[in-house]
Amino acid sequence: MTIARASSLNNLLKYSLASISDNEGSYPVHAAAMFGRTRIIDELVKKCPNYYELVDDKGRTFLHIAVQHEKETVDRHICQNDKFAMLLNSTDSHGNIPLHVAVKYGYPRIVCLLLGTSVDTCICTIIEQLCCIHEILIIDR
Helix, strand or coil, X not given: CCHHHHHHHHHHHHHHHHCCCCCCCCCHHHHHHHCCCHHHHHHHHHHCCCHHHCCCCCCCCHHHHHHHCCCHHHHHHHHCXXXXXXXXXXXXXXXXXXXXXXXXXXXXHHHHHHHCCCCCCCCXXXXXXXXXXXXXXXXXX
């Protein structure tokens, strides 16, 4: 096998492993975020260009996971890097963006960090939307 061919095979294997999920739908990039490993996140993103599509079975991106586990180094790394901008407003299966998660868990430093980005503060969760609809129905009676 030639060196070029071995390198291509190695890259294919690395890409394949980066895009395999566990029984909860989590990918290696989720685990890296959970443990605060920014360098590993960067390496996985290189191997898996569609990283922003890798969501667990609850629809969470690795930014949702980093916020939930209060990994401020990962949150800061993502917020300061334009290639991760699409993660800021990504919603999980309940309509939560990472900012909602930070508020829910009471992480004011992460809330401030996210508010300093292009995060859309007008995105409502599904629960908030249902509450608004419920309030409208009550007022309408």
